[in-house]
Amino acid sequence: MVPEEEQIEHAVILLNEKLLGIVLGILFGTGLFLVTNFLVLKGGRHVGAHLGLLSNFFPGYRVTFFGSIVGFFYMFLVGLIVGVVLGAVYNKIAKA
Amino acid sequence: MGLEMKTASSNAPLSPGKDSAVEAQLLRAFAPLHRTAMGVAWGVVGGGLLALATLVAVLKGTDFLSFGLLAQFFWGYRVSWPGVFIGLAWGFAVGFALGWGFAFVRNATVWLWLTVIRSRAEMDQYSDLLDHL
Numbered sequence: 001m002v003p004e005e006e007q008i009e010h011a012v013i014l015l016n017e018k019l020l021g022i023v024l025g026i027l028f029g030t031g032l033f034l035v036t037n038f039l040v041l042k043g044g045r046h047v048g049a050h051l052g053l054l055s056n057f058f059p060g061y062r063v064t065f066f067g068s069i070v071g072f073f074y075m076f077l078v079g080l081i082v083g084v085v086l087g088a089v090y091n092k093i094a095k096a
Numbered sequence: 097m098g099l100e101m102k103t104a105s106s107n108a109p110l111s112p113g114k115d116s117a118v119e120a121q122l123l124r125a126f127a128p129l130h131r132t133a134m135g136v137a138w139g140v141v142g143g144g145l146l147a148l149a150t151l152v153a154v155l156k157g158t159d160f161l162s163f164g165l166l167a168q169f170f171w172g173y174r175v176s177w178p179g180v181f182i183g184l185a186w187g188f189a190v191g192f193a194l195g196w197g198f199a200f201v202r203n204a205t206v207w208l209w210l211t212v213i214r215s216r217a218e219m220d221q222y223s224d225l226l227d228h229l
């Protein structure tokens with residue numbers, strides 16, 4: 001095998017946990033923000049009856065425009081924690 | 097995604113340019129993910145999230161999101177105190193499978209991609225072979 005290829009095969013990628021956390025946080029937060037506002041704009045009799053159940057986990061969250069901003073911050077936090085944990089555990093094992 | 101590299105054998109991060117003949121950018125693009133590490137990382141997150149969600153439901157005393165339906169897939173899972181730990185185990189197992197599978201497919205795709213690039217480069221190199229005869 002060519003040395004370059006061998007080197008690539010034996011190298012392992014490490015993740016930047018903080019960056020991964022911020023990226024996942026923005027993705028998760030934006031996802032909930034968009035889904036909430038989609039339901040708000042769609043309207044109807046019981047707006048977001050199921051999505052509203054998220055308030056059991058995220059106090060203060062509602063299927064309203066203001067709620068979508070609150071939801072963004074909650075989901076950003078969840079994504080941040082998920083990303084940091086994911087990156088930290090991955091790096092710990094990959095380095096071992 | 098802000099990646100670093102290390103050699104699996106030496107545990108020391110690669111320092112391209114000095115010890116390595118391969119440029120840092122090349123390694124950054126093609127170095128494989130550690131399958132087991134990715135599996136465990138996803139497992140920890142998956143198990144943790146499911147256990148936490150079950151715990152909230154148990155503490156509130158109501159299965160408000162019908163988590164109990166997960167018992168259709170996760171044998172033994174219930175919205176109860178033992179269910180928190182069973183959910184942790186199932187979440188870890190499913191997360192591990194997904195993470196390991198993700199890393200496996202990603203590495204296989206990169207390997208295929210590298211093979212195609214090498215084949216094309218070889219074809220280009222030998223395309224004018226007959227002209228030299």
